[in-house]
Amino acid sequence: MTIIGNLLIAGSEKRGTNGEFHGIESATGNPLPVSFGGATPEDVERAASKAWAAFQLYRETDLESRAAFLETIAEEVESIGDSLIVRAMAETGLPRGRLEGERARTLGQLRLFAKEVRDGRFQELRFDGADPSRKPAPKPDLRLRNVPLGPVAVFGASNFPLAFSVAGGDTASALAAGCPVIVKAHSAHPGTSELVGRAVQRAVARANLHPGTFSLIFDTGFEAGQKLVADPRIRAVGFTGSRRGGTALMEIASRRKQPIPVYAEMSSINPVILFPDALKNRAREIASAFVASLVLGAGQFCTNPGLLLALDGADLDTFTQTAAELLAEISAQPMLTPSIAKAYSDGVAKLERHPEVRSIASGKTGSAYEGAAALFETSAEAFLAHHELQDEVFGAAGLIVRCRNLAQLDEVVDALEGQLTVALHIDDGDQEAVTSLIPKLELLAGRLLVNGFGTGVEVSPAMVHGGPYPATSDGRSTSVGTLAIYRFLRPVSYQDFPVILLPQALR
Amino acid sequence: MTIIGNLLIAGSEKRGTNGEFHGIESATGNPLPVSFGGATPEDVERAASKAWAAFQLYRETDLESRAAFLETIAEEVESIGDSLIVRAMAETGLPRGRLEGERARTLGQLRLFAKEVRDGRFQELRFDGADPSRKPAPKPDLRLRNVPLGPVAVFGASNFPLAFSVAGGDTASALAAGCPVIVKAHSAHPGTSELVGRAVQRAVARANLHPGTFSLIFDTGFEAGQKLVADPRIRAVGFTGSRRGGTALMEIASRRKQPIPVYAEMSSINPVILFPDALKNRAREIASAFVASLVLGAGQFCTNPGLLLALDGADLDTFTQTAAELLAEISAQPMLTPSIAKAYSDGVAKLERHPEVRSIASGKTGSAYEGAAALFETSAEAFLAHHELQDEVFGAAGLIVRCRNLAQLDEVVDALEGQLTVALHIDDGDQEAVTSLIPKLELLAGRLLVNGFGTGVEVSPAMVHGGPYPATSDGRSTSVGTLAIYRFLRPVSYQDFPVILLPQALR
Structure with a gap:
């Protein structure tokens, strides 16, 4: 598996020309081989445009295909093999055991969301039958389902180079919900990010999905990430990091012509x-x-x-x-x-x-x-x-x-x-x-x-990894566990639709 | 039923001394009998403080009591009788038939939420069993439920003096979720608001709830409403009105030390x-x-x-x-x-x-x-x-x-x-x-x-009365129908709790 330092945009790759940076060996502070090119505004624009195009197809993938895609991502990440662990160790200073455990968690997370997709409960299907004879007014036929919000910008976390990064919890839950994902790699582990990004790219290809379903960009500062959050085609943000970083993204999102939800997990001292x-x-x-x-x-x-x-x-x-x-x-x-x-x-x-x-x-x-x-x-x-x-x-x-x-x-x-x-x-x-x-x-x-401690966050249906501001930007959500999928959905009601026009799940 | 023009704060009443205004007869522009006193900052403070105290009890009312309380509100509103319709006709210019229909809808809404509370599904109870023998780490016992956000500020709508006002959809769904409510009456129908407010106050007393569970204030301008949204004890806002009004509240809410969700239904041209x-x-x-x-x-x-x-x-x-x-x-x-x-x-x-x-x-x-x-x-x-x-x-x-x-x-x-x-x-x-x-x-x-038109909004499980910004402030929600209860809830996870310490529903 080769690390080249390229942006991975919608099935293709290219060198970012907006400055460059190196991965840093944590133990020594020395630059690691290969430099990474930062995304230009045009690169962000292209990723967003491709994600929007992909969204029109990806949002209506049947549940089985979408679940299988998540499992394919897990397979492809697994197939990177030990070079992923070796690179992550160098970039993060985290020990092998921890990173192997984190990889297992990442794969488990993707597979858990595949199960959640197959289960279909997240669609929140609701049916209110018509009653044409009701007085004073006839009762219409109403059916409801959740639809995905649109392309999601995911900001990788420094402290979980696998489980909350390129193919981590935010990405898995957004893809599970039917949203394409553009990841802004954390500059603390760009090589790890590229390896995983290529794995996701391969999974997109193997699943015959629109290539815009996934992109990975690097940013030498904050410019590309900020442009991503401001882009009108991005419809939600997942972020794990500092309070300053999270509140900056909240501010950008709220100033947009159409404000969007930001799910930022920011800071906590966990009493x-x-x-x-x-x-x-x-x-x-x-x-x-x-x-x-x-x-x-x-x-x-x-x-x-x-x-x-x-x-x-x-x-x-x-x-x-x-x-x-x-x-x-x-x-x-x-x-x-x-x-x-x-x-x-x-x-x-x-x-x-x-x-x-x-x-x-x-x-x-x-x-x-x-x-x-x-x-x-x-x-x-x-x-x-x-x-x-x-x-x-x-x-x-x-x-x-x-x-x-x-x-x-x-x-x-x-x-x-x-x-x-x-x-x-x-x-x-x-x-x-x-x-x-x-x-x-x-x-x-x-x-x-x-009688325990908060470290060790179970990935399961009853987990809440969230909490009131400023622990997160939105205390109504969790970023870990299956409930995380609901962050990227909204309900739509269909009234008196002929069956042929209804979405498959509501027929 | 008498209209006095008093603020109804936590089971008591008092004259607001922050200016005064009259209800206006829509057909003539003439002031109607009785003036209404505006709430001072101290009045808002008192309502919020009482609501916070009430919240500590109301949030843990058992489902049956909470459902019965909603039904008691419906009964009390019904018992106002024709004077409610007469006053609403004068204040809004809406015809009798429409207002009688709207009253029926308001009562139906309260009773529907009572049913939703009894059903209990909104609690989102989740149980992940423990597995002490799991490797590499034991699996903890995790249980999840939704808890209410806290006291909710509701801004009555001008165009639904009953169904989206004092005991309307926002109030019903917030109370159903376990949140006390402080209503800022719309100045277009203050007398109607007072009549309904007194009915809710009577229902609170009949149900033996903490009087702070409900308050109603009048505002001669924007001061009291803005203070309400800024108060740290208010944890969510329900609003139906203009885009300018809604975005002003969004701004106040986002500038708080702890930002809170604003559910503002603002403007739509319904193509x-x-x-x-x-x-x-x-x-x-x-x-x-x-x-x-x-x-x-x-x-x-x-x-x-x-x-x-x-x-x-x-x-x-x-x-x-x-x-x-x-x-x-x-x-x-x-x-x-x-x-x-x-x-x-x-x-x-x-x-x-x-x-x-x-x-x-x-x-x-x-x-x-x-x-x-x-x-x-x-x-x-x-x-x-x-x-x-x-x-x-x-x-x-x-x-x-x-x-x-x-x-x-x-x-x-x-x-x-x-x-x-x-x-x-x-x-x-x-x-x-x-x-x-x-x-x-x-x-x-x-x-x-x-093959229909959007007017006539069914109050039912599959209804979505919401939509992307600027139709509402939060396209992930609905203000009509049973799904509206979820606006006022957030999930909490309980890990390895002894049974005796668990909330009743999770035991």
Whole structure:
């Protein structure tokens, strides 16, 4: 499998001439072989125009063909073989095991959406029979189905080079809904993106679909991505990344002549709440699981537990002491990109300098491209007074907030912004306290979990990977799990249609 | 039943002190008895605070209680009796028959949502069983349900003083979803609003709900409504009205610290397309049905057929001639408010003066408060060159666009903005032409209908009263029919919850 650095537009390929950039080896900061050419406005225009043409055919593919296409993508991605893992390792610094697992998840995701397509429930077919004799007015025949929104722009995520990138969750759910996809590759893993993009391109060809069903572009800055979101033929956006990036796309989308939905998964510090009885009975055990979740993948997960709330006292001292001891043994890990490593160390330094924050442990330090785990603590008063302590530090940094009592913990919860997850650690004696808190947490986050951590996002029908703003741009949606398909659909009603004119599914 | 002009805030009432206004008799422009006091910022604040408190209880009402509450609202509105119809007639100028029908629709709507609540499907319950032995990682127990967004601000519509006002579709669907409601009464029918508001207040009391579950405020300008949408405790907005009003609320909602969804149903000219065979066979019959739909309720329907596309020629001449003859016999009808009458006559005058537009018929003229029907025609070239010809003229004005051939008609369709409805008039010989156009129309509107007109919106499971921007702010939703409940819900996932902590529905 060759990496050339070309844009993949609608079944063909070409060199992008709007600047160039290299993939960077995460471990060294050195450029990797092959440069990638950025898309010109004309390239974006061409991809959008082809996607629009493809949409007219792709939207009405029968469910079986569409499902088979998703499975073909999975096959083609799988057939890239080890060169995909090797390139992804170099570009992201993520270890082999993690990337192999992520590939399995990516393939599983595509196959799960194939199943969802075959199931057909997403079409939301509804039939209201006519009653010509009804008084005062005859009742018409009404039938409803969901139709796809149109071509979708997908922005690959830095931290999931496979599962939330070129053939990741946004792409799989948009294609499942009947929408062509144009991916803007994340510049943190352009080679990985090209390999997967070529696999999707092959799947489009094998399935005899219009080549405009899929395109992949590179962007040396923000120009191509912004032009994509502004293009009138793009009808929805899927994005995983920073709050700044997500809100910038929301702004562009809302200023269009026809505004479009942006599904941006942006930032979350995923509060962990330790309840008193659990803390008393299992401080060491929970501390160990917490540190494991905090440092997983160098902390570069959207669901990384960045905030921990608990009641001050001897049990919390036991917890922090255990966590500190374990954290001190953690080796520095390569981060996804040099700039992410830099942002992480800046974020940690800011916490270290904060007058109200105490550093309680650091993992082993490494190179400038690696992130050392870090654990901090502060008081509830300080946390409530300093809103910047809610800022996500993307990486393995955690902040423990010591609360005087449950009422103050409640106050801290009230002050939190929208989150992807909230994790509750409880034992039998905590039932009353947790019961009274849950209603509040349901409004705060998309997923609540008990005696676990948010890292490890199951891809399944009952998953919500979403949450109120600013965790995402639209708390009514999820980007993981089968419910994600509904983001790219809207209902249309057909009144008194002769059968011959009805869409097949409504006949 | 007494009208006092008071704000109804959370079970109590008080005089609004932020200016005052009167209901206006539509037929004369004279003020009706009783003045209404506008809400102060403190009143809005209090309603929002009470709604938030009520939300914590109302969101977890069991389905049976919530359904019974909706039915109690219907009962209480019904029990107002004829004084409701009499006051609504005076305030809106709508005839008794129409208002009695609208009341029946309003009651039916409330009862339909009661049924939808009992059915429980809107909860979207999903269960993924655990598998502790799964490799490489155990599968967690995941359960999902929809939860209500929070208190909803509803802006009553001028043209449906009952069915899209205080206890109308937005209110019914929000309450069904588990959201308290604060209604900003439309100043075109404040007395009608107060009567219905008191009925809802009585229903809240009878159902033993928290009084903050419902409030009704008056606004002498835009201040109270804007403050309502900006209030952090309001979590969604339902609005039916002008494009200017809707986009202003969208702007406020997007600028909040936590942006919220705005469901604004704004403007639509509801294209009617006459295909050649139908026009040849049934020009007179369709013309008669068209004129009836155009002038229904003085044309003051969101789904009023304001635009008609057809091929130029003798058949269209027959159509226009018939329509012109029928229209000339139509009496002027009182419009909802003096300002709506003024806007209508300005809109008609603008079309009369337009160099590319020809007036082909006018209905009988009446008082300054009445609207005379008007029919215009133009060429496809002119329509394509003058975007302002797409502007909605709210009232019984129609514009016929003469197209040279089907290709040009297609071009006109391409130039149209998002619509609520598109009506197709076809006969057997039109099948090919209509088949090729339907995919385009599915992207243009929320409801497509054959051999009928969009006026008369069925309240049922398969109805879509929505459509791409600018017909509405969010083409993924409907404001009429049971699907409307989904606007006020979001999914939450519960992972590894002990049964005792799960919401009842998920146990």
